[in-house]
Amino acid sequence: MKKYIIKRLGQAAITIILISVFAYLLMYIVPGDPVYAILGSDITREQYEKQYLLMELDKPMLVRYWHWVEKIVQGDMGLSYKYTKPVMDLLRQRLPVTMYLGGISLIISVFLGIILGTLCGINRGRTVDNVLTVLANIGSVVPGFWLAVVGMYIFSIKLGWLPSYGFSFPTAGVGLSIKQTIMPVVCLSVGAVASLTRQMRSGMLEVIRQDYIRTARAKGLKESQVIVRHAIKNAIIPVVTLLGMNLRGIVSGAVTIETVYAINGTGSLLVNSIVGRDYPVIQACVLIISVVVVLSNLLVDICYGYLDPRIRLQ
Amino acid sequence: AGCGGTKDTASSSADESRVTETAANAGENSQAAETNAENSNYGGTLKIGLQNAIVHLGYVHTGLGTSEAMILDTCCEHLCRYAEDGTLTPWLCTAYEEDPDNLTLTVHLREGIKFHDGSDFNAEAVVWNWQEWTNAGNIELNCVDNYEIIDDHTVVVHLSEWSNNIATSCLYTAGIMVSAEYAKANGTDALDKNPVGTGAFKFEEWVVDEKIVFKANEDYWIEGLPYLDGIEFAIIPDEAAQISAFQTGEIDVLLNCNSDASRTLKEAGFTPEAKSLISGGMSFMFWFSCQDDGPMGNVDARRAVCSAIDKDAIVNYIKENSGAVIERTAQWGPNDVWSANPDLKGYPYDPEAAREYLKAAGYPDGFDMIIYYGNGGDDEEICSLAQSYLAEVGINAKLELIDSTITNELSGINGESFNGMIFSAGRAEVDLTTYYNRTFLPDGVRWVNQVTHEEDIVELINLATTCKTFEEKEKYCQELSKTVIDDYCELMPLYISSDTIFTHGNLVDHGIYQINAIIWTPESAYLTR
Amino acid sequence: MEHFWEVKDLSVSYENLDGLTQAVDHVSYYVDHGEIVGIVGESGSGKSQTQLAALQLIPTPPGKIDNGEVLLNGRNILSSKPNSSEMRKIRGGRVGMIFQEPMTSLNPVKTVGFQIIEAILLHSDTDKKKAEEKAVELMEKVGIADAKTRLYDYPHQFSGGMRQRIMIAIALAGNPDMIIADEPTTALDVTTQAQILDLLKTLAKEKNTALLMITHNLGIVARYAERIYVMYAGNIVEAGTTMEIFHEPSHPYTRGLLRAVPRLDDDKNRLIPIDGNPPTPTNRKEGCQFIDRCRYACEKCYGKAMPALRQESETHFIACYLSKEELDEKEKSWETEKSVHKSLPGDEVVLEAKDIDVSFPVKGGFFKKKSGNLNVLHHVNFQLYKGETLGLVGESGCGKTTTAKAVLKLLDETVGKVYLNGEEILGVPERLFRKERRKIQMIFQDPSSSLDPRKSAEELVGEPLFPYGLVKSKEEYDNRVDELFKLVGLEPALKTRYAHEFSGGQRQRVGIARALACEPEIIICDEPISALDVSIQAQIINLLEDLQEKLGLSYLFVAHDLSVVKHISHRVAVMYLGVIVELTSSSDLYKNPLHPYTKALLRSVPIPDPVLQEGEKNYELRGEVPSIVKRPEGCPFSNRCELATEKCRQQIPDFQEVEKGHFVACFAVKKSC
Amino acid sequence: MKHQSRFTYSLKVLFSRKLVVFAVCLVVLFVLIAVFIPVLSPYDPYKTDMTSSLLKPSSEHWLGTDKLGRDVLTRLMYGTRTSLCIGVLSVFLSSILGVAIGLISGFYGGIVNTVLSRIVDALLAIPNIMFAMALSIMFSSGSILGLVLVLGISTVPTYARLLTAQVLQIKNSDFMTAEKVLGISNKKKIMSHLLPNCISPILVVLTANIGFTILAESSLNFLGLGVSAPVASWGGMVSEAYTLLLSRPVYAMAPGICIMLLVFGFNILGDGIRDAIDPRLRGTL
Numbered sequence A: 001m002k003k004y005i006i007k008r009l010g011q012a013a014i015t016i017i018l019i020s021v022f023a024y025l026l027m028y029i030v031p032g033d034p035v036y037a038i039l040g041s042d043i044t045r046e047q048y049e050k051q052y053l054l055m056e057l058d059k060p061m062l063v064r065y066w067h068w069v070e071k072i073v074q075g076d077m078g079l080s081y082k083y084t085k086p087v088m089d090l091l092r093q094r095l096p097v098t099m100y101l102g103g104i105s106l107i108i109s110v111f112l113g114i115i116l117g118t119l120c121g122i123n124r125g126r127t128v129d130n131v132l133t134v135l136a137n138i139g140s141v142v143p144g145f146w147l148a149v150v151g152m153y154i155f156s157i158k159l160g161w162l163p164s165y166g167f168s169f170p171t172a173g174v175g176l177s178i179k180q181t182i183m184p185v186v187c188l189s190v191g192a193v194a195s196l197t198r199q200m201r202s203g204m205l206e207v208i209r210q211d212y213i214r215t216a217r218a219k220g221l222k223e224s225q226v227i228v229r230h231a232i233k234n235a236i237i238p239v240v241t242l243l244g245m246n247l248r249g250i251v252s253g254a255v256t257i258e259t260v261y262a263i264n265g266t267g268s269l270l271v272n273s274i275v276g277r278d279y280p281v282i283q284a285c286v287l288i289i290s291v292v293v294v295l296s297n298l299l300v301d302i303c304y305g306y307l308d309p310r311i312r313l314q
Numbered sequence B: 001a002g003c004g005g006t007k008d009t010a011s012s013s014a015d016e017s018r019v020t021e022t023a024a025n026a027g028e029n030s031q032a033a034e035t036n037a038e039n040s041n042y043g044g045t046l047k048i049g050l051q052n053a054i055v056h057l058g059y060v061h062t063g064l065g066t067s068e069a070m071i072l073d074t075c076c077e078h079l080c081r082y083a084e085d086g087t088l089t090p091w092l093c094t095a096y097e098e099d100p101d102n103l104t105l106t107v108h109l110r111e112g113i114k115f116h117d118g119s120d121f122n123a124e125a126v127v128w129n130w131q132e133w134t135n136a137g138n139i140e141l142n143c144v145d146n147y148e149i150i151d152d153h154t155v156v157v158h159l160s161e162w163s164n165n166i167a168t169s170c171l172y173t174a175g176i177m178v179s180a181e182y183a184k185a186n187g188t189d190a191l192d193k194n195p196v197g198t199g200a201f202k203f204e205e206w207v208v209d210e211k212i213v214f215k216a217n218e219d220y221w222i223e224g225l226p227y228l229d230g231i232e233f234a235i236i237p238d239e240a241a242q243i244s245a246f247q248t249g250e251i252d253v254l255l256n257c258n259s260d261a262s263r264t265l266k267e268a269g270f271t272p273e274a275k276s277l278i279s280g281g282m283s284f285m286f287w288f289s290c291q292d293d294g295p296m297g298n299v300d301a302r303r304a305v306c307s308a309i310d311k312d313a314i315v316n317y318i319k320e321n322s323g324a325v326i327e328r329t330a331q332w333g334p335n336d337v338w339s340a341n342p343d344l345k346g347y348p349y350d351p352e353a354a355r356e357y358l359k360a361a362g363y364p365d366g367f368d369m370i371i372y373y374g375n376g377g378d379d380e381e382i383c384s385l386a387q388s389y390l391a392e393v394g395i396n397a398k399l400e401l402i403d404s405t406i407t408n409e410l411s412g413i414n415g416e417s418f419n420g421m422i423f424s425a426g427r428a429e430v431d432l433t434t435y436y437n438r439t440f441l442p443d444g445v446r447w448v449n450q451v452t453h454e455e456d457i458v459e460l461i462n463l464a465t466t467c468k469t470f471e472e473k474e475k476y477c478q479e480l481s482k483t484v485i486d487d488y489c490e491l492m493p494l495y496i497s498s499d500t501i502f503t504h505g506n507l508v509d510h511g512i513y514q515i516n517a518i519i520w521t522p523e524s525a526y527l528t529r
Numbered sequence C: 001m002e003h004f005w006e007v008k009d010l011s012v013s014y015e016n017l018d019g020l021t022q023a024v025d026h027v028s029y030y031v032d033h034g035e036i037v038g039i040v041g042e043s044g045s046g047k048s049q050t051q052l053a054a055l056q057l058i059p060t061p062p063g064k065i066d067n068g069e070v071l072l073n074g075r076n077i078l079s080s081k082p083n084s085s086e087m088r089k090i091r092g093g094r095v096g097m098i099f100q101e102p103m104t105s106l107n108p109v110k111t112v113g114f115q116i117i118e119a120i121l122l123h124s125d126t127d128k129k130k131a132e133e134k135a136v137e138l139m140e141k142v143g144i145a146d147a148k149t150r151l152y153d154y155p156h157q158f159s160g161g162m163r164q165r166i167m168i169a170i171a172l173a174g175n176p177d178m179i180i181a182d183e184p185t186t187a188l189d190v191t192t193q194a195q196i197l198d199l200l201k202t203l204a205k206e207k208n209t210a211l212l213m214i215t216h217n218l219g220i221v222a223r224y225a226e227r228i229y230v231m232y233a234g235n236i237v238e239a240g241t242t243m244e245i246f247h248e249p250s251h252p253y254t255r256g257l258l259r260a261v262p263r264l265d266d267d268k269n270r271l272i273p274i275d276g277n278p279p280t281p282t283n284r285k286e287g288c289q290f291i292d293r294c295r296y297a298c299e300k301c302y303g304k305a306m307p308a309l310r311q312e313s314e315t316h317f318i319a320c321y322l323s324k325e326e327l328d329e330k331e332k333s334w335e336t337e338k339s340v341h342k343s344l345p346g347d348e349v350v351l352e353a354k355d356i357d358v359s360f361p362v363k364g365g366f367f368k369k370k371s372g373n374l375n376v377l378h379h380v381n382f383q384l385y386k387g388e389t390l391g392l393v394g395e396s397g398c399g400k401t402t403t404a405k406a407v408l409k410l411l412d413e414t415v416g417k418v419y420l421n422g423e424e425i426l427g428v429p430e431r432l433f434r435k436e437r438r439k440i441q442m443i444f445q446d447p448s449s450s451l452d453p454r455k456s457a458e459e460l461v462g463e464p465l466f467p468y469g470l471v472k473s474k475e476e477y478d479n480r481v482d483e484l485f486k487l488v489g490l491e492p493a494l495k496t497r498y499a500h501e502f503s504g505g506q507r508q509r510v511g512i513a514r515a516l517a518c519e520p521e522i523i524i525c526d527e528p529i530s531a532l533d534v535s536i537q538a539q540i541i542n543l544l545e546d547l548q549e550k551l552g553l554s555y556l557f558v559a560h561d562l563s564v565v566k567h568i569s570h571r572v573a574v575m576y577l578g579v580i581v582e583l584t585s586s587s588d589l590y591k592n593p594l595h596p597y598t599k600a601l602l603r604s605v606p607i608p609d610p611v612l613q614e615g616e617k618n619y620e621l622r623g624e625v626p627s628i629v630k631r632p633e634g635c636p637f638s639n640r641c642e643l644a645t646e647k648c649r650q651q652i653p654d655f656q657e658v659e660k661g662h663f664v665a666c667f668a669v670k671k672s673c
Numbered sequence D: 001m002k003h004q005s006r007f008t009y010s011l012k013v014l015f016s017r018k019l020v021v022f023a024v025c026l027v028v029l030f031v032l033i034a035v036f037i038p039v040l041s042p043y044d045p046y047k048t049d050m051t052s053s054l055l056k057p058s059s060e061h062w063l064g065t066d067k068l069g070r071d072v073l074t075r076l077m078y079g080t081r082t083s084l085c086i087g088v089l090s091v092f093l094s095s096i097l098g099v100a101i102g103l104i105s106g107f108y109g110g111i112v113n114t115v116l117s118r119i120v121d122a123l124l125a126i127p128n129i130m131f132a133m134a135l136s137i138m139f140s141s142g143s144i145l146g147l148v149l150v151l152g153i154s155t156v157p158t159y160a161r162l163l164t165a166q167v168l169q170i171k172n173s174d175f176m177t178a179e180k181v182l183g184i185s186n187k188k189k190i191m192s193h194l195l196p197n198c199i200s201p202i203l204v205v206l207t208a209n210i211g212f213t214i215l216a217e218s219s220l221n222f223l224g225l226g227v228s229a230p231v232a233s234w235g236g237m238v239s240e241a242y243t244l245l246l247s248r249p250v251y252a253m254a255p256g257i258c259i260m261l262l263v264f265g266f267n268i269l270g271d272g273i274r275d276a277i278d279p280r281l282r283g284t285l
Ligand SMILES: Nc1ncnc2c1ncn2[C@@H]1O[C@H](COP(=O)(O)OP(=O)(O)OP(=O)(O)O)[C@@H](O)[C@H]1O
Pocket: C014, C015, C016, C021, C022, C023, C024, C041, C042, C043, C044, C045, C046, C047, C048, C049, C050, C059, C062, C063, C216, C280, C281
């Protein structure tokens, strides 16, 4: 197992290095002069040239990449063009928000997905299964932002139950925080719940056909015991490997949902900085988010090892 | 008399009464406040919804965006304010005198005012602010030779050459006052995050991209003001959320919404508040890329484009749907101001004429072009409409959405010419010299690679900035306007729009957008229950 | 008379897209206390479904128990609901079950201890502590060493044989009165098979537990069962005591099976296959199900319902319209058919393997660095003569396939020399060797995975024709393809079909035709029949023999079934953990095995003859088959060998000729020539 | 099953589920609409008419008109064309690129595979929408073709990974060994044996991905990075109408519902095909 973890760590490291290259390269494939991005309109030639040199735009790309990496290793991601403050500070504010929302969504969707998927799987072909399957299929096709807008109209304007925008951590007041969190979390989770339900359902169907389930039944176990003790853990294994994908989906969802609900997380930061060509921020966001995804995948793989003893020993 | 003469005399004679008037106003207001306190509710925190993210706040010496400038007015004040008729009126100063012959501007400061950090507002502070303005690379005060401090509350500005804009520059543009002592102690960068002014509200907290909070200034120099306990700006970029937050009462005021939001709110029973403006609206126009080798480089082709589009119809349509006050104009600035040229025709809608122009330009069957537009506002609809008009005379326009960086790049000093036009908005300035020089002079910074730098235009601009009498300036400006638009057809103005707000009707004397979008007088606003 | 367990008229059907499947059709049988009863039948004949349905373990829907009753001590248990507590008490408590696949029948994510203890707790009132003790006891009883320390290991940490032992422990956990063992050893090696079956038998006899043993291997029932039921297509076609079934087989199917399987003790030259394919019980037609494949069928048999079981003697029942005499009569007329024509090999060596070593790099660590070697083959030597069949047997994982691949030059890891017609081939670059590949072809174990599912049979068979210039024109091509089809006994009309549209036997024929298309001299057969049904195996074996005679081919025939290898080969090589331990002529091998491993192997193979089995001392080979990863230092067999000495544990014995043509690698065998 | 060709059998499995039949009908309906719009609608999707702006649904305009007075239903139908075009073409593009990369990395294995896999890993870690956003600014033409490129390229890694795994698996299968034994050339092995056998799982993902691409396109549009006006696209219509949800619910909901229906159709179809051609694939994606 230790070997396995080390190996996966190594792979993750290489992946992260590559991501850093991509993140850096983004700046060059995206059109738009970074000088204008930093200085805005109405700049004089002198201002332009000064800034051009300041940003080392005259240096070869590899040199700049190297400088960038050097700084990142020291924990410095540069200054945001737009906010003129260290990107690190920005991320320190924004990342927890997205991680909090994303984390809650992930937890909720995993729980719901597993429960609903199991329900579908063991009731295959019955009404519960049919209804839930259709719902899951619908859930996976609703555009998140659209749901967010529709939800806002219903729960904020029509019913007045939930606030229309904003986000705060529970430390700043539990009641408000919960109210503000409900809709974004729902919008972020719907897709993941749906896909996890589907995955869990098929996992369950697969497992339920297995010989060891028959063995468990032949022992004289109750059906519920068969499912809880023998089926679920096995069915979860393939679902766990797909968690990484779901995480990626949730992060993607955050981009639009955060914009709609005026939540200052990494998603909205990224949108703003892409539109505003705030390159240091784009690079940092892409890097950080991808690294988070890579690390979560790593975590998932390790969990996978613990869930599945067959992997653990290899 | 110098060329600022007309204003000069008017303002100095009005100074005294103006000052007393302000004081009286304040007194009245404070009385009203007391009565109000008994009957209805004022105080509380005013929440204002804002769609743009705020980037700079207090470091006044860098150029501030529209919303930023307005927000800063919550805590910082100018030496002068604009009256509703657009004239400069003393506020932190009590009076000023311009002397074009001696090249001086004398400013008398109000006494007994303190900055929020407790330091005194005095001549030294004012001079520091001006110098800081110039140090930051702004060109407005470049004609100043030196500042002479007569006493604690009197400053004389000595000019090296006369500029008829000097009062505006010193007293309004560069006349926003922040604490010099604070800046000296903490560095000017600190001001960016923590503005320290003299205003009715003190800066409290700024959570980037989320909210900006101000608290009432107990020691405000006008007794009894402000009424409100605080003001909070909430930044909500999404339109749906803005509408929703406003309707549910999460915010009291919604600033600057586009026509969709206006329409929805109007249908929900709210009335937009907007003032008909003499100056200070936004001017919406198409800029041609006149230096391009393609059809756009041909003045007749540009004329064809102008004539093919029914600008009046488009503007009427926008007017109907929008909450703002909208005025169709064929000039860069508003229609009824001194710089406007009543003879300017601006190519009225005439498809036949358009076809003629096309023939003259050598494109009888029309041509292809691009229309760039930005994200937001009603830009997309306007451009779509323009496109469908152009299609009727055979001009095949392709719409392309670009973002602000690309717009800045195209309009900047390295901008490449393209075969088309770009839809853009800018401040509708009455005094053309403030913007025309940035654009049409060969060493300008805006659209320089797109507009033609015709000799007659350059000459008119120079004449307009350096002339000493107002009449001359009026004449040159009007001529300039006609030359640029009618003769060379470099741009196609559509309309001027005021800024609008929606309130729940319980906000009194809010002072928002009374003069223009960057000026706010928050001190006497209050909420009723 | 009341039996302990009696199934009466049980019918099970499945309904799904393919149509209605009558998996079990009016099956009746009984088992008494302490009795060992066998049920034999080919794959799909409904053996498992009968048992699962009796315990109401079939999935419903799509499955359905149409009618019948299952009497446990006279009480019909089918009247209880599938998940009722009575039913659950019976499962595991009265009737324990062991399933076919030890690899998949245990929950991979739970420890074996958990799974055994769970079963104990279900059927007794003990507390957890006691249950744990009992679990350890059970594990020791089924022969797992260090039971205590291994209690909380996971299933994958055990070998297949050990897992099957754990399954037995689970089945025993509830102290059942009957154990149903559903093909408990199909997936295991012969030596392990013998161990497991012996264990089961001992346990059953010890406690007077009834044992229902389901299998498709006639040898197993002959050796272990007291009474036998033969199933075919959902029906029981014959029932009787073991003696009756093997010595007076009545039903044509039983007779056919006995004639079709090669026997270790019998030198018969030719197998007599059952024609056709086993039926799929889907959308089946009325009447005798065997009729299409029956060589005895006459007008009497047609157009009627399924024949009922007819009592022949007190214990002997058959389901056939023909009487025993009529059947015997017919059989006599075919006696002459058993003609002898086994071709004799020439003395020209066509393929020679000299000191072949194959070791796979074991990769590990951070950058997949090579961290060691897995030495799979060790000094493998053999010669293959023209027209000869050389058999290669050995337990699973011993390196048979690796040997086959090595001589085919498919493994880059191969070290040593391989001579094809006297010329070394391992050193030749692939680019140049490609044209030579024609001469040496291969037939694979799994006929379905070795045929590209997306190509028609014609494309598969004809593929090498043009590249090798074996045909010139399209016309020639078509003719040649047809010819090849006929050669392997397939209708040329079938050539447009895709692999999955053939039955297993036909698929293997396509595979053979493809190998023949190149006009090879040598064919390497890697377990070509082990994936096939017993009745089909004989067809393929005969085909291979015929082709050898017709085309003078040489075969390297790899298999783990000693009887088959002995039957088809001129000479046999026995492999153990990557080392050939004995090589001799096939008759010599049975009569005069020299290596202790060969001896053990021969004695593990069950012979489908109860009389012969009687005399056989059931030889216990100690321990599990070790994996190649943990090959002992010296002689690979040293840790299981009764005769092993210190020398054996330290040195690898040479592979030497001890008698003429008889090679052995063992220190205990003295050279006599 | 024996005498039934695989294709008809697959079809039978496919259509045995009512939901799949429904999905197929949906997709077919949308395709028909996309093909025959000019015949179906009397209105010009681009002709603006400011006088009939934002009309409520009526017998003339079944779903009302949009801000510029264009018939909403007509534009929705043209939007079908856009969405289908983008969905189908980008998936086509990405699968071709992905298959090529997957084939190369799977067949040659070793260092090529290691390098490509790491790159694919890295790309897969970058959330799709970010990748697409960056790309869409890069190709900032706002044209359908641009979006096809953007969405196509951003999903290439998915296919590449899937195909690599597939190739690695098939490469070592018995029938590929058989080809080697027969002495068949590499080129023929890849083109006529390896590739056809890798295609079917790709087909499944491909169908479902059309749906996801359409969703992604609408998200991009919502963020202002979609097709430029005046081309009608569902995503564009959602973002142009969502603020009008209260006053013009039909206009605001309709494009969203269309997106859902079409994506739903493709998803179910994908699931159905998967079940039909290879039940073992269930749950692996
Ligand atoms: N779920 C099912 N749906 C349809 N048919 C089924 C199902 N399960 C089993 N069958 C059919 O029932 C028949 C009998 O199956 P069964 O498992 O009893 O065979 P068996 O004799 O045990 O064979 P094997 O030796 O392969 O285990 C088979 O033809 C099979 O196709």
